[in-house]
Amino acid sequence: MKKIIVLIAVFAISMTKTTFAQSKTDAAFNQLLAAYYDVKNALAFDKQDVAKVKANALSNKVDAIQHKDLPAAQHMLWMEQSKIIKAKSIELAAGKDIKAQRKSFESLSSAMIKTVRNIKFNNATVYVQHCPMAKASWLNEKENIENPYYGSMMFDCGNVSETIKSK
Numbered sequence: 001m002k003k004i005i006v007l008i009a010v011f012a013i014s015m016t017k018t019t020f021a022q023s024k025t026d027a028a029f030n031q032l033l034a035a036y037y038d039v040k041n042a043l044a045f046d047k048q049d050v051a052k053v054k055a056n057a058l059s060n061k062v063d064a065i066q067h068k069d070l071p072a073a074q075h076m077l078w079m080e081q082s083k084i085i086k087a088k089s090i091e092l093a094a095g096k097d098i099k100a101q102r103k104s105f106e107s108l109s110s111a112m113i114k115t116v117r118n119i120k121f122n123n124a125t126v127y128v129q130h131c132p133m134a135k136a137s138w139l140n141e142k143e144n145i146e147n148p149y150y151g152s153m154m155f156d157c158g159n160v161s162e163t164i165k166s167k
Helices: 002-044 048-063 072-093 098-119
Strands: 126-131 136-140 159-164
Touching: 002 048, 002 072, 002 098, 002 136, 048 072, 048 098, 072 098, 098 136
Parallel strands: none
Antiparallel strands: 126 136, 126 159
């Protein structure tokens, strides 16, 4: 009987550690997603200088992800996508004009979409939106279209192509 109680206690402790690690990882991923939204919003509202600052913040959030406790397939996916997210956010921050920033945002968005779809860490609904004119997609925290590829020229151009429910 003592062995069973000890085993249950050990199991409970290990599950608590795993749950705590997962919640810290999920929180870091959600901070990454919030930083991505900041970049998207800056581009949608034609704010090139704000986009630079927010892209630097996004790049820093990549490094804060505690990814070692992710299941193997998710860990491998994160290792691939995090390199793209980091590189493209740095490239976006260095963009000489908003057109170059938007081009970097396209690859950045593809990596973020793949990450959210496969790791499913989001604590709120995420909308995958698509602009047929830009032939590119992005993530939005709102269902209403806010087009980061054309900004004020075509602010509400696009559609919701997918809804990713919260975890």
